[in-house]
Amino acid sequence: xxxxxxxxxxxxxxxxxxxxxxxxxxxxxxxxxxxxxxxxxxxxxxxxxxxxxxxxxxxxxxxxxxxxxxxxxxxxxxxxxxxxxxxxxxxxxxxxxxxxxxxxxxxxxxxxxxxxxxxxxxxxxxxxxxxxxxxxxxxxxxxxxxxxxxxxxxxxxxxxxxxxxxxxxxxxxxxxxxxxxxxxxxxxxxxxxxxxxxxxxxxxxxxxxxxxxxxxxxxxxxxxxxxxxxxxxxxxxxxxxxxxxxxxxxxxxxxx
Numbered sequence: 497x498x499x500x501x502x503x504x505x506x507x508x509x510x511x512x513x514x515x516x517x518x519x520x521x522x523x524x525x526x527x528x529x530x531x532x533x534x535x536x537x538x539x540x541x542x543x544x545x546x547x548x549x550x551x552x553x554x555x556x557x558x559x560x561x562x563x564x565x566x567x568x569x570x571x572x573x574x575x576x577x578x579x580x581x582x583x584x585x586x587x588x589x590x591x592x593x594x595x596x597x598x599x600x601x602x603x604x605x606x607x608x609x610x611x612x613x614x615x616x617x618x619x620x621x622x623x624x625x626x627x628x629x630x631x632x633x634x635x636x637x638x639x640x641x642x643x644x645x646x647x648x649x650x651x652x653x654x655x656x657x658x659x660x661x662x663x664x665x666x667x668x669x670x671x672x673x674x675x676x677x678x679x680x681x682x683x684x685x686x687x688x689x690x691x692x693x694x695x696x697x698x699x700x701x702x703x704x705x706x707x708x709x710x711x712x713x714x715x716x717x718x719x720x721x722x723x724x725x726x727x728x729x730x731x732x733x734x735x736x737x738x739x740x741x742x743x744x745x746x747x748x749x750x751x752x
Contacts, residue, residue, distance in 0.1 A: 498561055498571045498592060500585050502578045502604015503527070506690035508535040510610070515602045523569035526557055531576035531715070533690065545569075558591050565597050578606040581630065582658055608656035610688035611717040614695045617683075619654045621723045621732035627653035633660035633667055649674035654721035661686075661716040664704040671700045671720070681724035686716040697724065 499518045504510035511519070519525065519539050527537065529548035537546060545564075549557055557573075564571045575583045579601060592599050608630060612619050619628050629648050632639065637659075639645075649655065649671055660667060661684070671680070678701035686694040698706040700720060707713070722730040736742045743749040 498565070498573055498597060498599040500573045500575060500579050500583075500588075500599060500601045502583075502602060502606075503532045503536055503574050503576055504605040505577050505607040505610030505688050506533055506693070507610075508533050508538075510605050510689055511536060512602060512604060515604060518572055518602060519574065521570055522572040524560065524564040524571045525574055526552075526560055526571070527574035528576050532574055536574065554587065554591075557588065558595075561588075561592065561597065562595060565595075575604070576607075577610075578604045581606055582632070607658070607685075607688050607717050608719070611656070611683070611685035611695070611719055614685055614688050614693060615683055615697070615719070615724070617719070617724055619656070619719070619721075619723055621730065622735060623733040624722050624730045625652075625654045627651065629653050629655045630658070631655065632658045633663040633670075635660070635663055646670045646674050649676065649720075652676070652721075654723050655719070657718035657720065660718060661707060661712060661714050664707050664718075667718070668701060668703050676700045676720075680720070681722060681729075683719045683724055684710070684712055684716050685719065686710070686712045688717055 501515045501518055516539055519536065520541060522540060522544055524545045525540055526547045526549050529550035540546065547560055561571055575585065579585045589599055620626050629651065631643065631645065631648050633645050678699060680700045682700050682703055683695065683697045684703065684707055694710060694712065696706055696710050737744065741749045741751040743751060
């Protein structure tokens with residue numbers, strides 16, 4: 497059995513309770529060494545076989561899984577953040593199905609959640625933005641043309657941009673062409689929730705300048721949108737759910 501486990505966004509104690517249990521029971525762990533906090537490996541049992549997938553190809557990863565399954569061992573494939581986002585798990589699961597190997601997925605805390613928490617930000621403020629667009633800039637890995645960064649940015653919803661810290665100059669231009677005001681709030685969060693985390697607020701026109709000043713070149717989440725501004729700046733409304741006049745299935749409001 498292969499368990500795909502989300503390691504969370506950085507801090508070792510942000511793995512889920514289920515994920516920690518699966519990790520402690522594993523006979524074999526294949527972890528994304530370039531991104532997963534190695535502190536998590538301290539939760540494995542004595543004698544656990546550990547492989548760093550940063551130095552492995554897909555066939556090599558699958559080979560370890562196939563051998564371990566034949567030996568009736570429990571396998572954890574430990575991915576950073578939540579494995580369903582940029583985790584490259586579908587290709588592994590398809591191959592496992594072809595090999596007749598069972599698997600399941602344990603979700604994790606994504607880096608965009610960790611970044612929002614580090615900033616003390618709510619990404620969906622009433623009357624400001626009720627949509628979060630999770631995307632990336634096109635780089636060595638292409639994106640579908642219909643999902644070009646500029647076309648998504650044109651919605652002016654909250655944006656959580658992965659894997660793009662090295663493309664901030666291009667991002668600034670795309671945001672400008674999408675109609676963003678230069679002073680639209682943005683933030684760069686390097687290694688969210690790790691001990692070495694660095695969270696920096698800026699604007700859409702100072703993304704590149706800010707990253708260069710702070711020495712941030714990779715492993716950073718970019719958040720963009722008016723939700724990052726103050727109440728005076730964005731004029732967000734209080735939630736209707738808790739308004740005294742709002743009736744819900746659990747209480748009667750003054751409008752009842």
